[in-house]
Amino acid sequence: MQKGGAMYRLKRRQRVQTSVERAWNFLQHPANLDRITPPDLRFRIISELPEIMYNGLIVEYRITIPMLGTHTWVTEIKHIRQGLSFVDEQRLGPYRFWYHYHEIQPDSSGVLLLDQVDYQPPLGLLGKIAHTVYIQKTLQRIFDYRQVMVEKILTQELHSSEPPTS
Numbered sequence: 001m002q003k004g005g006a007m008y009r010l011k012r013r014q015r016v017q018t019s020v021e022r023a024w025n026f027l028q029h030p031a032n033l034d035r036i037t038p039p040d041l042r043f044r045i046i047s048e049l050p051e052i053m054y055n056g057l058i059v060e061y062r063i064t065i066p067m068l069g070t071h072t073w074v075t076e077i078k079h080i081r082q083g084l085s086f087v088d089e090q091r092l093g094p095y096r097f098w099y100h101y102h103e104i105q106p107d108s109s110g111v112l113l114l115d116q117v118d119y120q121p122p123l124g125l126l127g128k129i130a131h132t133v134y135i136q137k138t139l140q141r142i143f144d145y146r147q148v149m150v151e152k153i154l155t156q157e158l159h160s161s162e163p164p165t166s
Helices: 020-028 029-036 125-155
Strands: 009-018 057-065 069-081 085-092 097-107 110-120
Touching: 009 125, 020 097, 020 110, 020 125, 029 110, 029 125
Parallel strands: none
Antiparallel strands: 009 110, 057 069, 069 085, 085 097, 097 110
């Protein structure tokens, strides 16, 4: 845990009618993050990406946060458990701390996708105020959008012979 401000947790659970293999195939391609990020964030991946993620992969993005401008965000992919889970952890970016755990679990109707983000805004007390009036709502909106897009992509492509990649 980081000093200098409050830590927060965002948890999401989503059931999708797809297979673990199809869900993992989609999530293991870092370029797919662009497909599930709201367009108003003008999200761009800057670094060169491999076909699939690997432990220690560093990914650099540019993201525009409404009212706050464009920021560089660098994450490291780590703790990959093939077909099950991985973490993206911020190395440089708009948060003081960001640790995003992703997990896929088999479910009777397909898969259960779990997201848990532990994060800390910058700027101490000012960050705590910003979280209350802006950050929390913005993250909820981003993850709401992600849920809609993941559902759309994985279920639309369920009957396709093509893998769900970019």
